Amino acid sequence: MFKKILASVGIGAAKVDTVLQTEHLHPGQKFHAEIIIKGGDVEQDISGLELALMTRVKVESDDGDYFTNHIIEKWRVGEKLTLQPGEEKRIPFEARLHSETPITEFIAGYNQTHVWIQTGLNIDLAIDASDRDPLHIYPNEAVKACMQAMDRLGFRLMKADVEKGYLRAPSFHSTSGCYQELEYRPQSGGMFGIQEVELSFVPEAHKTHVLIELDRAFRSDGYIDLTIEHDHVNLSQICDQLERLIH
Structure with a gap:
């Protein structure tokens, strides 16, 4: 029971890692990845798995400008599953980047552009495990x-x-x-x-x-x-x- 309580706050819980075939891509290009889920110290129910194409955006407001994360596109992967302690599952995945994915690879005096793939596990009664993989996006x-x-x-x-x-x-x-x-x-x-x-x-x-x-x-x-x-x-x-x- 104590391990389940710890897992519910992220200690000894399941982990997720998305391994991209390449991080060097163009807007609109198809990419391939393998999603690796590793069980923690206790059995856990995984109710969903999501990948999101993310960037950092500037928002203008009456109180001044600020930056926040923005989801460009999101994909849902797989069905509900139960992960045993120490168990490892590998899920192949492919998708296409949004054609408007911002470019990161150029020489500028001040480059504030960041793009990444965020992977998240929806774990019942626990903090979501997540993984962040930076992308290098080149102009067409x-x-x-x-x-x-x-x-x-x-x-x-x-x-x-x-x-x-x-x-x-x-x-x-x-x-x-x-x-x-x-x-x-x-x-x-x-x-x-x-x-x-x-x-x-x-x-x-x-x-x-x-x-x-x-x-x-x-x-x-x-x-x-x-x-x-x-x-x-x-x-x-x-x-x-x-x-x-x-x-």
Whole structure:
């Protein structure tokens, strides 16, 4: 009985560990994992197993900005089971990352982007056991070309973060409940009065939408957008497009 009481507060309870085939992924990519559940000191009933794709988002409020965890997508795995003391179960799992998963792998002055897989066991009468696995998310070719074009146009990536909310434009809208902002500034003074450019991306299966926020001196912020077809990614053309839109 004493062991059951300890297990109910997490001491000697069952543990979960998700082993990813790779932590290096792209938005929208399928990933494979093995979920390993290890029994504790006593028999425990597992009423559910959930995996969640998580990120850290900035929330703007009247009391100031703050950061909180945000679920981009969630998956439920397996059925109810009883785990004997010391027993080990291995469950294969595969899923696809949300196409709007924020990018973590780039060079920025200040990168506040974090993405991970959180695995949790729902254990009857006990604290949930959980496991957290960081992910390295790389840009698709369209996003990569946009970032290279901004560099060619004389802009430097200063900051990246993820904000809570949705993006909306006449031809597209986001669905994940959060969006990433890449904040660029001109390296040699404000060109055409531009002080800052923020890029946000909404990738789909065959194209990526780009929402561009322009901060110009002596003028209010403005928004423009463009769409890049994945089978027509051309760096020179994207450079020309961005230069026309920004200037």
